Amino acid sequence: MRRTTFHRAALAAASLLLLAGCGSQSGGGDKGSGAVSPKPTPTPTPTATSTPTPSASGSSAGCTPLTSELTTADSGRTFCLAQDGTFRVTLTGSEQRPWKKITTGGDTAALKPMNYGIMLRGGDAGAAYQAAAAGTVTLSATRPLCAEPTAPGGVSCKGIQEWQVTVRVK
Template sequence: MRRTTFHRASLATATLLLLAGCGSQGGGGDKGSGAVSPSPTASPTASPSASATPSATPSTGTGAGGSSAGCTPVTSELTAADRGRTYCLAKDGTVRITLTGTEQRPWTKITAGGDTTALKPMNYGIMLRGGDAGAAYQAVGAGTVTLTSTRPLCAQPTAPGQVSCKAIEEWHVTVRVS
């Protein structure tokens, strides 16, 4: 009887193919950013655009006020597409966050870090689907707060023998209250 040996090259090739397919799931009804984020960096940067230009005039809608250098006034609800940006919020202004996920890739509860006395949690007021995360905050004092949430980068396997990964997608924004 002949004994078969599993070659290391075959194992390495199979591993690379399995890992390459982890983040390439399409569709699925996920209304998030639709893109797989790269590995986190030490200092996230926002790309400049016309909509990210701070203005000195108060905005309307969510109660956000003027801005300070390097941040964008909050003018509407924040989503997964706003990841890594810095926003300005005037005292008594509000900020709402909605992260759309799926049952297979759910977002964790949005948490606040930093000077948490600057933002007071409010009633979000909307029923969320499974996998989504939402929060609302009112600016009550000066300070800088980081809002964060995470979710699995790959869907969990539903049957034995399916590919799984331990990668995590991170979402965060910085809110400066003045």
């Protein structure tokens, strides 16, 4: 009979190494360190294209004056916009994790869609609006949380990243 102790031990060690490697991420700069890069700090947003009616506290009823552009960093926030004010929404995605079309809900007559005016890359979503009437509108979009596997047997997930903002037209 042939001894298989060495082969079994080597197979067990290789299995442990494979399992230890699953689920690990390599950061951008520290290859192999296992360190996760810190969350990026948001950049200041551009100045507003319209002037909302501020209250005595400087903001209008618990909402932020809407700037010229909304991005993925603005998700979950509420903005105020004066009638006839305009703004863009730019959601940067990728071919592997594309954003779905931006949808509106609520008082949809409060925002009038406009020509976005810029060609988007694959995976990005964009829209432009003008405040047409008083009301509250919810803008939303989704995209896959994980890229689809590129090879048979690849790891995948069913998670969805949601983006949503509320716009109050005064």
